[in-house]
Amino acid sequence: MDAAQLHALAVDIAREAGELAKMRRSAGVALAATKSTLADIVTEADREVEELIRKRVAAARPDDGFLGEESGADAGGTGVTWVVDPIDGTVNYAYGIPSYSVSIAAVHGSTEPGQWQALAAAVCAPALGELFSAERGGGAWQDGHALRVTSEVPAGALLSTGFGYDPATHDGDLQTVRAVMPIARDLRRGGSAALDLAYVAAGRLDGYFERGLNAWDFAAGALLVEEAGGRVSRLDTQSPRPMLIAAGIEVHDRLSAILG
Structure with a gap:
């Protein structure tokens, strides 16, 4: 699998999807439904953003699988599945809190966590103007800067x-x-x-x-x-x-x- 190619596509789609989410938020949020509980909401924008991501993936890689929060799973024939949360932090999104994101990953193998190998990822926070991405074996990045976790926590x-x-x-x-x-x-x-x-x-x-x-x-x-x-x-x-x-x-x- 070409992780670099998948990474570039994930970043490109995440940017476009993030802009759509931000635009829809500016236009006003319409609540579409509740999911598991009254507090677990879904907006019309969630569905629209996921549909955009589905179409972009299908156009670029029509034989890949897709697993989305709003639209469910479709099996593919390549072994690659795109795992997507169109708006992660929907309650924040609905309330106008900028801490929400578009999350896109390309994984290989099973769609069960722990049984796949993640190949590429992009997390776009459009209201904050930030995009984080990673490529298996190629590091994690934000706006051209390499990311590193903290290694020492002397103060807790x-x-x-x-x-x-x-x-x-x-x-x-x-x-x-x-x-x-x-x-x-x-x-x-x-x-x-x-x-x-x-x-x-x-x-x-x-x-x-x-x-x-x-x-x-x-x-x-x-x-x-x-x-x-x-x-x-x-x-x-x-x-x-x-x-x-x-x-x-x-x-x-x-x-x-x-x-x-």
């Missing part, structure tokens, strides 16, 4: 997390936060898993952990972290809400010891 780790939309899971998520706070300098809750992972890759966060993520939430961001020298693990993969941990090696191992 700046960590980020997220919470599920189901109120029944909130107590467990808060218990997890309490468990990790002894090693934390402070905690952030950004609202976009893909962007949190990009920030770990860029050294803006020392680590990130969250339960219950879907494949499209972390497919791109995980490759960013790995190509920036970090480590990504999924724990409790047989449970309904596996735990994802992403960080530099030291912080990753400390989080794994607490949460494993």
